[in-house]
Amino acid sequence: MGPSELLDGVRLALHSVYGALDGVISPRVFALLARCGIQPVLSPATAALPFVASPTPVVLCCTVYLAVVALGVLAIRSSNAAPLARDPFPLRTLIILHNCFLFVLSAFMGGGLITEAVRNRYSLWHNRYEPSQLAMARLLYLFFISKIYEFGDTFIMLLKRNTRQVSVLHVYHHCSVALIWWLIVYHAPGGEAYFSAALNSWVHVAMYLYYLLSAAIGKDPVRRRKYLWWGRYLTMMQMTQFIINMIESRVVVSGKNPPYPQFIANVLFYYMISLFALFANFYVQKYGSSRRSIAKLKSL
């Protein structure tokens, strides 16, 4: 058997394994959604794009992600490995490139979404989804794919052995956001969805700048205080984003004759409550306790 026949065989085997998994996963996801009163219809604007027509690819990505994270955390904890004192050169370069890429991509998506919103004469809120707005649909599709690429953040945490960063908040956020955006891109990739994607993209411009600086600076506490003092304001900005999305989904999209699918607005509303609660807890743990520990040090 030649190498090309071997490759064909592997491709065929993978294809049939995927087919079998799709036969199991896809009907169950749609049955679960139907039980929650959600009956999504595949949008013609994104139907032909990879990872959209079936929930299986995104579900498989999330499953592999969760398995890698669980195994990684277990391995680090069982070997009692401490976080790296200093990132070795290749890892530091990888982290800087990853953050640069996400910084630029977030700005591109944030700018593109606003440009498309202006071109289609959207108002700030209350926008109807039109399948003919293909450029908007493609940008939202890119936003969905970027959420899968952002799984790389967690792999960076694992490579640095920073298990403190691999929190319930972090893993829940990364996994759930990919699943929710699959649903949006499947059913209504346009209209009101532009708002939370644009807002989140601009928040991520600030977030990846923060992570980029932290990787470039290293662990020196003096330089961290000098260049990363705004971390707490970044967390506040993220929480404000969740509140704005909550208000948007409740006030603008619900009610009689909503311009955007009501079930997506409802999913967004409850999802934002969960993120806000987790971030409020993160804020108190991280910044509340640092204030307390400074006060404790001063009282010594």
Ligand SMILES: CC(C)(COP(=O)(O)OP(=O)(O)OC[C@H]1O[C@@H](n2cnc3c(N)ncnc32)[C@H](O)[C@@H]1OP(=O)(O)O)[C@@H](O)C(=O)NCCC(=O)NCCSC(=O)CC(=O)O
């Ligand atoms: C200030 C925050 C942005 C980040 O809080 P952290 O506690 O993670 O911040 P930190 O100061 O410890 O971050 C510095 C450490 O991150 C490492 N680091 C660098 N780049 C990274 C990357 N792309 N992903 C993960 N970690 C990274 C640095 O090397 C450094 O490690 P070392 O210290 O070892 O040198 C916060 O507001 C926040 O978001 N907290 C929630 C935790 C989280 O997972 N956030 C991201 C996804 S949530 C999200 O994205 C919400 C949204 O949509 O707005």
